[in-house]
Amino acid sequence: MIFPLSIVSLLGLVCLGLLASPYPYLAPGAVLGLVGVAVLYRKPAWGLLGIAALVPLEGFFKDSMLTGSKLIGASLALILMLQLALRQLPSERLHSNIWRFLVWFMVLYLLSLLNTDDMGMSLGHLRELSVGLILFVITLLIGRELNLDLFLRLVTLSVSLTCALAMFSTKYQDQGRAAGLLEDPNAFAMLIAFAVPMALLLVIRSPNLLHRLFWGGCCLLLLGGMTKTESRSGLVVLFLSLMIGVWHYRAQLPRIRPRHLGFAMLGLVIVIPLAIYAMPAGYVARIQSLSILSAGAKSQDESLGRRASYIVVGSQMIRENPLLGSGPGTFPLHYATTGYAKAFSANRKIGDLYRRAHNTYLEIFSELGIPAGLLFVGMLALGLYNLIRARAAWLQRHDWHQADLMTHLAVSFLSLTLFLMFLSAPNQKYVWIMLALTSVLRIKAEEAPRREARV
Structure with a gap:
């Protein structure tokens, strides 16, 4: 790819402007930015790898308006837009079977936004969701080189x-x-x-x-x-x-020999007592609470009681607005007006009263309506199906290496979809990266020629 001379000239002018400004020490940063943009232009997949690696580390920059992840994402988005405009990237890469659900989901999302109970909260929710949507498009464009x-x-x-x-x-x-x-x-x-x-x-x-x-x-x-x-x-x-x-x-289990079982049993004898000893007492009590889900246990376990209250409030919201919901991001507004908010708030602070549903599916069904909720679930289910189809395609080509990779990626993606039942995270970066990647991996697997199969 040829790096556009116009961008080089622009950044050169920025450097000269900084040298002549009261902040000349910022000029080296512009040079480093030029090098970074040049690298991303040549290897945009490296930018996506950088974003994926920075997701668990974003807390280091939680008080900063400009983080490494935001800087890479914005640069990558602009570079890919330029490459599409210059036809250096084929627009066919945007093709995905996920769009059939995502487009209608966004249509219903915007209709719910127009009918929201609180426009400020809904616009904030849209701003957060837009990050995931941008990552979805970026992954579709460069996922093949990942x-x-x-x-x-x-x-x-x-x-x-x-x-x-x-x-x-x-x-x-x-x-x-x-x-x-x-x-x-x-x-x-x-x-x-x-x-x-x-x-x-x-x-x-x-x-x-x-x-x-x-x-x-x-x-x-x-x-x-x-x-x-x-x-x-x-x-x-x-x-x-x-x-x-x-x-x-x-x-692979038949390959295990009796001597291997002996070592395995010895390892279990050592590891299990150590794990039980190292496990926090509070964790053991929390696990035990799962096996005693009577009404009395719920009242004693504050966490389970809160989650039960989220379901009650969310169900009521769905009954009141089944088609378009109450508006994106408005679940905390409805929850704060209930008695549950006061009952489960220790200090009556705003953050304790305005609680999210801690269940992405419940939150989407209650805030956006039943049709949008079904489309969201359909997107995730189609993503899992894409990975299953990709694995089947590699198995037909006798490429066990790629088939195993598809299996592990499918389990990782399944873990995300299951965890959405316990967290309000519709904008989680890994969810949207993996959602787009499932489509890319299926296309690559089905288009791979059989002559490349590993026998």
């Missing part, structure tokens, strides 16, 4: 780093629960559940013992971080992911 192995490594390393910080420093904990660089331990658990299938694939594919030990250490950090979050939903999603992995590799 190095998936490097994507797995960067996500695993980034989330593992935040796990290490949360486990060994109280600064990255919320009332004793690990939150990493995020404000919500459950949101942190979502990142961990997303990264675990990727880390396990890296362990399986490690070329030597040293690499296997390194990625195995990352797996231990992820599991330790999940325990430290004390997230019950995270434990359920992680257990389901591991069971899917065991089922996928069931054909």
Whole structure:
């Protein structure tokens, strides 16, 4: 690709302007910006890798208006728009079967926005959602050049780093629960559940013992971080992911020899007591509360009581506005007017009264209406189906390497979709990146010639 001379000239003028201004020390930053833009222009997929790696680390810049992720995303969006205008990128890359749901979802979203109960809250919600939509389009355009192995490594390393910080420093904990660089331990658990299938694939594919030990250490950090979050939903999603992995590799079980079973039993004898000993007492109590879901238990467990109140309020909102909902982002407004908000608020602060639904599906159904909710669920289901079809296409070509990759990516994406039942995160970056990537991977798998199959 040829880097446009006009952009070079523009940035050169910016540098000269900064040198002549009262802030000449900013001129080197413009030069670095020029180098960064040039790199992104030549290798836009690197920008997407950078965004994926920075998602768990965004908390470092939570008080800053300009973060690395925003800077890369904005630069990448402008570069891709320019490349499309210059026909350096084929517009056919925007083709995706996800659009059939997403377009109608956005139509209903805008209609709900016009009929909202609070325009300010709805516009804020739209601003947050637009970040995910931009990432969706970016991934469609450059997903074909994305190095998936490097994507797995960067996500695993980034989330593992935040796990290490949360486990060994109280600064990255919320009332004793690990939150990493995020404000919500459950949101942190979502990142961990997303990264675990990727880390396990890296362990399986490690070329030597040293690499296997390194990625195995990352797996231990992820599991330790999940325990430290004390997230019950995270434990359920992680257990389901591991069971899917065991089922996928069931054909490898006959290769296990009796001596291997002996070492496995010895490892379990050592690991299980250590895990029980290291598990926080509060986490054990939270897990036990899941097995006692009587009315009395709900009243004793404040967290479960709050979640039950979200369902009651959300259901009432759906009954009142089944077609277009109450407007994007307005669930906290309705919840704050109920008695539940006061009952579950310890100090009556605004943040305690205006609570989100902690369930993306419930939030979308109640705020946007039933049709929009069904379209959103349909998008995610189609994404999972795309990965299943991609895996089947690689199996037909006897490419077990790619088929295993599709399986682990599908489990990671499934973890995100399941976690949306416990979090209000319709703008979560990994959700939209993976949603677009599922379409790209299916197209690549179905278009791959059979002569490239690995026998």
